[in-house]
Amino acid sequence: EIVLTQSPGTLSLSPGERATLSCRTSQSDTGNSLAWYQQKPGQAPRLLIYGASSRATGIPDRFSGSGSGTDFTLTISRLEPEDFAVYYCHQFGSSLFGGGTKVEIK
């Protein structure tokens, strides 16, 4: 059974700090199939990163993605107030989403 595991479940940080979110897949991936989404309360998710490291249209460059194989990372270099949200990774092929990481204000 393929599983996507995100960690940590919750990340408590202050504006201006760096956020590092992890997504581990049980099925090795070149990275071509890995995407990240941001979801704010009451809103639909928004595509941030595709192909593990490419930013979607309109996404600020403080968001970056990296990784290959089974370990992937979403990094927010300096948290802005609007970045506090839940983040999901998703793997095409398995059609699975990770359980999400909530980035909350410390």
Next chain:
Amino acid sequence: EVQLVESGGDLVQPGGSLRLSCAASGFTVSSNSMSWVRQAPGKGLEWVSIIFSGGNTYYADSVKGRFTISRDNSKNTVYLQINSLRAEDTAVYYCVRDPQPLSQGSLYYGMDVWGQGTTVTVSS
């Protein structure tokens, strides 16, 4: 403007049926793969179903045999017929544009357009 607008969500008794609609504007659904993704209250995202541009359809195991995805090209609209509803189907249902890789192993561009969601509540 590229946009998806869902409708059809409602409060339904267990065993009931609903048809969700997703009207697209700014692009043609028949030229794209379209998915439905749902989110139970306070939970994460779950992919439900996809219809490819060629018309092939696929379903998550949890809904196979109960849900049917279809589209009406003349209305530029995608549908999700939901039958034999269960309490665990309670969720916000999102319609999503889901462009597929050109070939196996090639780049997946992600679910790039999302609707605002429509809420299905299954309760007696």
